[in-house]
Each structure stands twice: as structure tokens, then as C-alpha cells.
Amino acid sequence: xxxxIILFFLLGAVxxxxxxxxxxxxxxxxxxxxxxxxxxxxxxxVELAKQPFASLLPQMLTVVxxxxxxxxxxxxVLRYLGRFKRADAASIAAHYGSVSVGTYAxxxxxxxxxxxxxxxxxxxxxxxxxxxxxxxxxxLARGLSRQTRWKSIAHEVFxxxxxxxxxxxxxxxxxxxxxxxxxxxxxxxxxFKGILALFLLEMGxxxxxxxxxxxxxxxxxxxxxxxxxxxxxxxGTWLGWSLGLSIGGTTxxxxxxxxxxxxxxxxAMRISVPEANPTLSLAGALGxxxxxxxxxxxxxxxxxxxxxxxxxxx
Amino acid sequence: xxxxxxxxxxxxxxxxxEATLVRDIDRLHAHGYTITDARGKGSRGTRxxxxxxxxxxxxxxxxxxxxxxxxxxxxxxxxxxNYAMILFMSDIEVLRPEKF
Numbered sequence: 001x002x003x004x005i006i007l008f009f010l011l012g013a014v015x016x017x018x019x020x021x022x023x024x025x026x027x028x029x030x031x032x033x034x035x036x037x038x039x040x041x042x043x044x045x046v047e048l049a050k051q052p053f054a055s056l057l058p059q060m061l062t063v064v065x066x067x068x069x070x071x072x073x074x075x076x077v078l079r080y081l082g083r084f085k086r087a088d089a090a091s092i093a094a095h096y097g098s099v100s101v102g103t104y105a106x107x108x109x110x111x112x113x114x115x116x117x118x119x120x121x122x123x124x125x126x127x128x129x130x131x132x133x134x135x136x137x138x139x140l141a142r143g144l145s146r147q148t149r150w151k152s153i154a155h156e157v158f159x160x161x162x163x164x165x166x167x168x169x170x171x172x173x174x175x176x177x178x179x180x181x182x183x184x185x186x187x188x189x190x191x192f193k194g195i196l197a198l199f200l201l202e203m204g205x206x207x208x209x210x211x212x213x214x215x216x217x218x219x220x221x222x223x224x225x226x227x228x229x230x231x232x233x234x235x236g237t238w239l240g241w242s243l244g245l246s247i248g249g250t251t252x253x254x255x256x257x258x259x260x261x262x263x264x265x266x267x268a269m270r271i272s273v274p275e276a277n278p279t280l281s282l283a284g285a286l287g288x289x290x291x292x293x294x295x296x297x298x299x300x301x302x303x304x305x306x307x308x309x310x311x312x313x314x
Numbered sequence: 315x316x317x318x319x320x321x322x323x324x325x326x327x328x329x330x331x332e333a334t335l336v337r338d339i340d341r342l343h344a345h346g347y348t349i350t351d352a353r354g355k356g357s358r359g360t361r362x363x364x365x366x367x368x369x370x371x372x373x374x375x376x377x378x379x380x381x382x383x384x385x386x387x388x389x390x391x392x393x394x395x396n397y398a399m400i401l402f403m404s405d406i407e408v409l410r411p412e413k414f
Contacts, residue, residue: 026351026369209368213359266367270330274396279359282367 003113005106008197009294012204017211024202032199033263034165036105039188039195041169042181044123049174056121059243063125066239066257067132070232071097075140077228082220084280087141091269091276094137095285096228098261099129101162102203103293105196107255110298111248118248122256127166129256131157134268141273153272162264203290210287213279221280225288229258233301241308250305251298258301259293260285318411321382322374325389326352327399329369335389339375342385345414348374358398370398376406376414 015022024032048056071093078089104126111118134157157163173181181188214221236257240250262285269276327335332349339347352372375385382403393399408414 262367267330270328270367271334274393278367 003109005109005193005197005200006294009200009204009291012201012206013208013291014204016205016208023205024198028198029202032195032202033101034161035188035191035195036199037101037162037165038169039192040101040105040108040123040126041166041171042173042184042188043169044121044126045170045173045175046178046181047120047173048124048170049177051121056124059125059245060128062239062243063128063253063256064132066235067097067129068136070235070257071133071136071140073231074228075136078224082224085276087273087276088280090137090141091265091273091278092224092281092284093140094133094269095262095265095281096232096260096289097133097136098131098265099126099256100259100261100285100290100293101126101166101263102199103255103259103290103298104252105192106200106294107252107298107301109193109196110302111251114302116248116251116302118246118252122249122252123166123170125253126256127163127170130163130261130264133261134265134272137265137269138272141276153268156268156271157264160264160267200294203286207286207291210283213283214287217280217283221284222288225260225284226292229260229289229293229297232257233297233304237301237304237308240305241312247302247305247309250308251302254301254304255293255298258289258297260289262286262290315409317407317409319405320376320408320411320414321379322376322404322406323382323385323401324403325373325375325399325401326354326370327373327393328397329371330367331393331397331399332371335373335393338388338392339373339385342388343381344375344377344385346376350374356398356400376408378414 012022074093074096075089078084078092079086082089084092104122108118134153138153233254236254237250239257240253243253245253262282266278266282269281270278325335329351336347336349350372352370353368354370375382377385386401386403389399389401
């Protein structure tokens with residue numbers, strides 16, 4: 001059965017495409033995304049407290065390497081096959097090397113409704129995966145020039161809303177522990193899916209606004225927006241399996257790999273690589289890849305994880 | 315009551331630029347500024363402020379003509395090519411010239 005939160009996404013998309021009056025006030029959208037980011041962070045933090053940090057190091061390093069690798073792979077494809085300008089190719093590659101928290105939240109909800117467990121420290125990997133792609137993207141666009149103002153870029157990257165709230169949530173969850181958090185659970189745990197539904201309604205509306213630019217920028221972006229996440233999901237599945245993650249964990253890692261950023265990376269690229277056209281990367285990440293992952297990708301990555309695990313057993 | 319003429323410099327641009335522009339404006343000797351959220355449409359499409367990447371702001375600076383000219387020239391040189399930005403100036407009357 002189709003999850004109602006997906007129906008909210010479709011409602012937003014249809015309303016947007018039909019040019020309905022409907023829009024969420026900016027402050028509500030902001031609030032909803034803050035609650036989601038904190039809720040994800042808190043949950044991960046509680047779990048982090050239960051295991052020795054050092055045992056997670058291999059996973060953390062692998063994920064960072066994956067972020068670098070996917071961006072570096074996407075760039076030549078966009079530059080030479082897609083014939084994008086250098087700055088545009090670098091910026092789009094950075095979007096696809098990074099992650100989307102919204103997609104992650106939908107994957108968590110999907111696994112929850114199927115009652116599949118996964119490693120709860122995934123939010124830590126989510127935070128780690130945000131950063132490398134941005135750095136690679138800037139270097140690809142600019143080269144290692146002295147003029148790049150790394151200090152202000154670092155400020156933009158590490159003090160952006162997403163990372164501050166995710167890391168903050170992780171720390172609070174870690175310090176407070178499961179008992180300490182029980183008093184705020186009604187907001188961050190019980191209401192999670194309702195909040196996610198509102199978030200997806202808005203995402204549907206935003207996605208619909210990207211359709212115009214997609215029509216202008218043509219078929220390559222559409223194909224790339226579907227093929228790139230499929231390829232990244234294969235990489236994610238393989239890494240998840242090699243790291244010994246559960247089926248749920250492998251599904252999440254594949255989803256993280258496949259998702260494309262639309263909050264942290266656009267903001268960083270706008271400041272650091274201003275000559276890149278933001279319409280292109282947002283049309284791909286939001287117009288194609290986000291809906292693809294939410295509607296088809298996540299169940300597919302789950303199937304892929306199940307297949308990888310049975311195949312490995314022989 | 316004596317009246318004093320100053321310039322009102324208004325900049326409408328992407329919200330992503332806010333922190334950078336505030337730094338520039340401070341450095342170019344403006345005594346203050348006012349920022350409001352905005353939305354609208356221009357040559358770079360509709361910016362409806364529904365979420366981060368489509369947010370617009372309007373920055374207003376009241377200052378003397380020389381400072382206004384300096385800020386305008388700086389912004390034009392550094393941001394016009396790559397950002398959605400418009401900028402205009404008007405003469406206004408202020409009552410406390412020492413503030414601006």
C-alpha cells in the first residue's frame with residue numbers, strides 16, 4: 001500500500017503543476033525543516049551514545065570517500081557527455097555527491113512502515129556526506145587557486161542550517177540519552193511523520209516550480225537525474241554490504257548515495273561558484289532526482305539491498 | 315525646520331547574498347541599513363521566497379551621495395554578472411543628518 005506521506009508529496013506536485021494558490025508560508029517551511037533535522041539528529045545521537053565511537057571510524061571514512069568519489073565521477077560525465085560549462089558541471093556534480101535530508105527522512109519512514117530495522121547511527125553518516133562534495137565542487141570549478149576564500153567557505157559549509165541542526169541534535173541526543181529525551185519525544189518522535197507529510201507537501205510544490213526550467217534545459221538533465229542516482233545507489237549498496245551493514249542499513253546508505261542535495265550545496269555553491277547557473281542543478285536535484293527517489297528509488301534500493309544480502313550468502 | 319538631502323540606495327537581490335553584502339556595505343562606510351524579505355519577478359525568473367533558494371531580500375541604505383555611489387559601483391562590478399540583483403537610488407529628506 002502506498003504510504004500517505006507520498007500522497008502528500010503528490011498532492012503538492014499536482015497543486016503546483018495546476019498553479020493552485022496553495023503555498024506554505026516560508027516560516028512554516030523553515031519550522032518544519034528545523035524539526036525534521038533536529039529529530040533526525042536526536043535519534044542518531046541516542047544511538048551513538050550506545051557504541052564506542054572508534055568502531056564507527058571505518059564507516060565514517062568510507063562515507064567521506066564515497067562523497068569525494070561520486071562527485072569526481074559525475075563531473076566528467078556532465079562536462080563531456082552533457083557539454084555543460086565547467087562551473088555548471090562542477091556545481092551539478094556537487095549536488096549529486098552530497099545528500100538530501102528529505103530523501104533520508106522518507107527512507108526512514110519507508111523502513112519504519114515495513115518494520116525493517118537499520119543501524120540508528122546513520123544520521124552521523126548523513127552529516128559527513130554533506131561536506132566532501134561541496135569541497136570537490138568548488139575545487140573542480142575554480143582549481144586550487146589562492147583567491148578562493150576558504151575561511152568564508154568553511155563558515156558557509158559548517159555553519160549552514162543543516163549541519164548545525166543535525167550535529168546539534170546528535171550532540172543533544174548523545175548527552176541526554178534515551179531517558180533524558182523522553183520528555184520531548186511527543187514533538188520529535190510521535191509527530192515525525194506528520195511533520196514529514198507537511199514537508200513533502202511543500203517539496204511537491206517546489207518540485208512543480210522546477211518543471212519550467214527542466215523543459216528549457218532538456219533531456220540530458222532528465223536522463224542524468226535518473227541514471228546518476230541509480231549508479232550511486234549501486235555504489236552505496238556495495239559499500240553498505242562490504243561494511244557489514246544490515247539490509248535496512250544498506251538501503252539507507254544506498255539512498256544517501258543516490259540522493260542529491262538541495263539545501264546545503266545550493267547555498268554554498270551560490271556564494272563560492274557564483275557563475276554556475278543554480279537553475280540547472282536545482283532542476284535536476286529537485287525536479288527529477290528527488291521525486292524519482294521518493295516514488296521509485298527507495299523501494300528499489302531496498303530490493304537491491306535484499307538481493308545483495310541473499311546473493312552474498314550464496 | 316531645516317531639511318537635509320541624502321540618498322536612499324535600494325538593492326533587491328538573492329537572500330543567499332545577505333551576509334556577503336552586509337559585510338561589503340559596512341566596509342564601504344554606510345552607517346546602517348535595513349533588510350526586509352521580498353519576492354517578485356525579474357529577468358532571472360520568479361523568486362517567490364517559498365524556500366531557501368528562491369528567497370529575495372531588499373536592502374535599504376540611507377547615506378550621503380558619495381557613499382551611495384561607491385556602494386553602487388562596487389555591487390555592480392562584483393555581483394551584476396552572476397546574481398539576480400537590481401539597484402536604484404533616490405533623493406530623500408532626513409531630519410537628523412548626523413545619523414547618515
